[in-house]
C-alpha cells in the first residue's frame with residue numbers, strides 16, 4: 001500500500017504533570033484522522049505522538065507527590081497517556097518519550113552542532129517566567145489577576161502569577177533568523193496555517209526577535225548541555241527536537257530522509273514555539289524546516305480554554321464510556337471548525353449523536369441493509385438503467401470523495417466530513433423520494449427496485465470507506481455487514497482517493513445483518 005508520497009504528521013508531546021483531558025485528545029484525534037486518511041490513500045504515512053517529561057513543571061509535580069521525576073513520568077505514561085491512545089482509537093506508528101536515550105543523545109548532538117557553528121553564547125537574563133507554560137513572558141503576555149490573585153499580574157493562559165527569574169544562561173542566536181523566517185512565511189504561505197495563525201506569527205516576528213535562553217542551572221531535571229554539565233537544556237528546546245530524534249536524526253540517516261519534513265498539528269497556545277523557534281533552530285543546524293505547522297483552536301468550557309488547572313478538564317473516557325470512541329471522534333472533528341475555538345457541551349454532543357449518527361448515518365445503513373434482506377434475500381441486486389435521480393447520487397458520491405480529499409489536504413477536517421455527509425443526506429432524501437417500500441408492492445417495478453437499492457448500498461459502500469478514518473469501529477462493522485471483504489478486501493485496503501468511483505460493489509454479494517451502529521443512549525432524567 002505504501003507506494004505513494006511520504007506523509008509524516010505529529011501531535012505535540014504532552015506534559016506528564018497531569019492526566020489527559022479532552023483538549024489533549026482533540027489534537028490526537030485530528031492527527032489520527034489525517035494520518036488514517038493518508039495511510040488509506042497509499043501514502044507512506046507516519047503518525048508520531050509522545051510525552052514531554054523534563055522541566056520544572058514535571059519536577060515540581062513529582063516532588064509534591066513524593067516521587068522522583070522519572071518515577072512520576074513512568075507512572076503517568078503507563079497509567080494515563082498510553083491508555084488514552086486506546087480510549088480514542090489512535091493509530092500512532094511511534095510514541096516518543098523525551099527521557100529515552102534515542103532522544104537525549106541526539107538532542108546533545110544537535111546542540112553540539114549549534115555550539116560549534118557559533119550560534120550559542122553565554123548571557124544573563126531576568127524575566128517573568130510562567131512554569132505552567134515553561135516560558136519567559138513579555139509584559140504584554142500578562143493580565144490582571146482575579147480572585148486570590150487580585151492586584152497581581154498573571155499569565156493570560158494559566159491565570160496564575162509568574163515568577164521573576166534571574167539567571168546566567170546559554171543563549172541561542174535566534175535573532176539572526178528574523179529575516180529568513182519572514183522570507184519563509186512569505187515564500188511558503190502553507191508553512192503556517194490557518195491564515196489567522198500565519199498573520200499572527202508574521203506580526204510577532206516583524207516586531208523583532210530576541211535571542212532565546214536555552215539552558216537552566218537552578219535544577220537538573222533535563223538533558224545536560226554537552227559542553228557544560230552544570231546546565232540542563234530548556235525544556236521547549238528539548239521537546240521540539242522530538243520531531244526529528246524520533247525519526248532517526250543523528251542515528252539513522254535513511255529513515256530521517258524518508259520521513260522528514262513533518263506536518264505539525266498544535267494548539268494555538270504553542271504556535272510560536274513551532275512556527276518561530278523551531279524553524280530557527282533547524283535553520284541554524286542546517287536541517288530542512290517542517291512542511292507545515294497547523295494551529296488549531298481551543299475547546300472552551302464556559303467561554304474559557306478548558307484546562308485541568310482551572311478545574312474545567314473533562315476526561316476523554318467520561319465521554320467514550322457512554323458514547324463510544326467513534327462518536328467522540330466524529331463529534332469533535334465535525335462540530336468545530338479545525339483552526340477555530342469551539343465550545344463543548346454535553347447537550348450538543350447528545351443532540352448530534354442522536355440526529356447525525358443514530359438517525360442520519362446509522363439509520364440509513366440499517367434501513368438499507370434491511371431492505372436488501374427483505375426484498376432480495378440479502379443479495380445485492382443488479383441495477384438496470386439509471387435515471388437522472390440515480391445519476392444525481394452517483395455525482396454526489398464522486399464530488400464528495402474528491403472534495404473531502406482536497407479538504408484533508410488543507411487540514412480542514414470538519415469540511416471533509418461535511419462533504420462526506422452530503423452522501424448521507426442525499427441517500428436519505430433519495431430513499432424518501434424513491435419509496436422502495438412502494439416499489440416493492442408492484443411486481444412490474446422489480447427492476448426499478450433493484451436499481452434503487454443498488455444505488456443505496458453502493459452509495460453506502462463509498463460512505464463507509466470515506467468515513468473510516470473518522471469512525472474506524474462503526475465503519476468496520478458496516479463493512480463486514482456489507483459482505484464485500486471477499487471481493488474488495490478489508491476496509492483498510494480500500495484506496496480512499498478512489499472511493500468515489502461508482503460500481504465497486506458487485507451485484508450478487510451476500511450481505512449480513514447489522515446491529516444498530518449507534519445505539520440509543522439512555523440519559524438519566
Ligand code: MSP
Nearest residue numbers: 012013014015023024052239240266267298299306
Ligand atoms: N509539552 C508541550 C508541547 C511540546 S511539543 C514539542 C505542551 N503540552 S500540553 O500537554 O500542555 O499540551 C499539548 C496540546 O494540548 C497542545 O497542542 C495544546 O494546545 C492542547 N490543548 C490543551 N488544552 C486544550 C484545549 N482546551 N483545547 C484544545 N487543545 C488544548 O504544550
